[in-house]
Amino acid sequence: MFSGKTEELIRRMRQVQIARQHCRIFTPRLDTRYTSSQVASHSGARLEAVPVSSIKEVIAGAEGVQVIAIDELHFLEDRPEEIVAGCQELADRGLRVLVAGLDQNYRAEPFPAMAQLMALAEQVDKLYAICVRCGAYATRSQRLIDGHPAPANAPTIVVGGLDLYEARCRACYEVAV
Ligand SMILES: [Zn+2]
Structure with a gap:
């Protein structure tokens, strides 16, 4: 929250675009604060994104793509193990998978999918x-x-x-x- 996660995700995806890699950004439909076909940071940076409700839609939308990003992962409606399995499947296929999300809910409890992905990921950056x-x-x-x-x-x-x-x-x- 207000830590610049989306800003950082957008920055990294811009680099992917500059490198001319095929990429796609997904954003949960639940987050309707901004235009649903874009991810937007609090400071106003924006990139086109595909709105999704489930990790299955992410997998279906990742055909022919080298890099995917999922913003606000904690808003996906699937069970945590389904989200983790989906991200693992894409990474095992050779895609680079970038995920941004909150690690804890307002009760300061871990969001289970984020906690597992932080353990499994090759690289983790905590922003504050x-x-x-x-x-x-x-x-x-x-x-x-x-x-x-x-x-x-x-x-x-x-x-x-x-x-x-x-x-x-x-x-x-x-x-x-
Ligand atoms: Zn304080």
């Missing part, structure tokens, strides 16, 4: 936002409802902007109860 309270590196997403920490039983995934989530460090993060 800045804690809005103290200025340290933020590793967590504080979910706020009416300005108060969201209860632990709130639904995990809500697509939103500044009004719903804050980047916070471990010390400033308030545990949901």
